[in-house]
Amino acid sequence: NAGVTQTPKFRVLKTGQSMTLLCAQDMNHEYMYWYRQDPGMGLRLIHYSVGEGTTAKGEVPDGYNVSRLKKQNFLLGLESAAPSQTSVYFCASSYTGFHQPQHFGDGTRLSIL
Amino acid sequence: GQQVMQIPQYQHVQEGEDFTTYCNSSTTLSNIQWYKQRPGGHPVFLIQLVKSGEVKKQKRLTFQFGEAKKNSSLHITATQTTDVGTYFCAGRGAGNNRKLIWGLGTSLAVNP
Numbered sequence: 001n002a003g004v005t006q007t008p009k010f011r012v013l014k015t016g017q018s019m020t021l022l023c024a025q026d027m028n029h030e031y032m033y034w035y036r037q038d039p040g041m042g043l044r045l046i047h048y049s050v051g052e053g054t055t056a057k058g059e060v061p062d063g064y065n066v067s068r069l070k071k072q073n074f075l076l077g078l079e080s081a082a083p084s085q086t087s088v089y090f091c092a093s094s095y096t097g098f099h100q101p102q103h104f105g106d107g108t109r110l111s112i113l
Numbered sequence: 114g115q116q117v118m119q120i121p122q123y124q125h126v127q128e129g130e131d132f133t134t135y136c137n138s139s140t141t142l143s144n145i146q147w148y149k150q151r152p153g154g155h156p157v158f159l160i161q162l163v164k165s166g167e168v169k170k171q172k173r174l175t176f177q178f179g180e181a182k183k184n185s186s187l188h189i190t191a192t193q194t195t196d197v198g199t200y201f202c203a204g205r206g207a208g209n210n211r212k213l214i215w216g217l218g219t220s221l222a223v224n225p
Contacts, residue, residue, distance in 0.1 A: 042201065042217040043156070058212075090155055098211050099144055101158040 002026055006091050006105035013081045013112045021076040021108050023091030031094045032074040033102065034058075034066060036087040043090065049074055050097075081112045115140050117204045119216030127224050132189040134219035136202035143207045145178060145185045150218070151198040159187075182207075192223050 007022045023032065034046040045058030049068040063085060065077045074093075078085060088109050092102040118137045126132050136145065144163045148156040160169055162178035162185060169176045175188045185204075189196055199218040206214065 040217070043215045045212065048212075092156075098205050098213050101146065101161060102148075102156075102213075103158070104155040107155050 004091055004093055004103050004105035006089075006108050008108060009106065010109045011111070013078075013110065015081060015083060015112060017081050017112075018077070018079050019081065020078075021089055021091075021110075023074045023076070023093075023105060024072055025074075025091075025093040025103070026072065027093060027095070027103065028071070029093035029103070030071075030096050031098070031100075032068065033092045033094075034064070034074065034076045035090045035092065036060065036085075037090060037107075038087050046076065046089075083112050086110060086112045115206050115214050117202060117214045117216045119202055119219055121219055122217065123220045123222070125222045125224065126192050128194060129191050132192050132196070132221055134187050134200050134202075134221075136185045136187075136204070136216050138183045138204050138214070141182050141207050142204040143182075145202055145204045146213070147176060147185075147187055148201045148203065149198050150201065154198075156201060189221075192221070194223050194225055197221060197223050 004025045030051050033048045035043045044060045046064050047066040049055050052071040055066045067075045088107050090107045091105045094100045094102045116139045120135050146161045147159040150156045160176050166180045167178040173190045177186045199220045201218045202216045203213040
């Protein structure tokens with residue numbers, strides 16, 4: 001089992017460009033999450049999904065969109081990248097709810113110039 | 114809104130010394146989870162505490178959940194260089210607040 005796989009691992013964008021981060025999990029987990037991690041800010045939840053076809057906003061959703069067309073995949077989109085979105089992005093999944101352990105991917109290090 | 118405060122923010126210890134990080138919530142939690150993130154790595158789940166007053170041990174790590182379910186602690190006995198990293202607590206609110214609320218983490222440095 002690969003667990004949670006994030007693609008790409010690194011990316012540099014110019015301001016205004018768009019991109020999609022892909023997260024795939026092979027554990028048959030219902031819940032999936034996107035976090036951003038910035039120095040001194042801990043982990044902040046961007047969006048999450050409680051099952052295929054569902055998405056919901058976290059605490060910092062502005063500037064991001066998500067889709068969960070297949071149970072195993074959770075996509076995070078940046079429509080028009082801004083330097084403030086420079087961060088490390090982590091995808092995570094859990095079996096059936098927030099009360100269960102979250103399994104994280106290795107992260108995507110995104111720089112926006 | 115609900116907050117989870119984690120102290121200290123940073124801790125430097127000599128190898129062999131003990132280390133403790135504390136997690137305090139403004140409201141009662143239904144459970145609390147602890148994660149470890151090595152430098153350059155991703156958070157890895159360590160343990161979950163659910164019951165009031167619960168104490169769990171993993172080798173040199175001891176986890177406690179307060180009687181009021183509003184605070185928790187992680188204690189490492191005789192630290193080793195492999196303990197280096199950031200330790201996060203994440204509490205799940207009781208009632209309708211289902212999401213995990215993350216602490217900002219405690220970064221542990223161990224001098225050999």
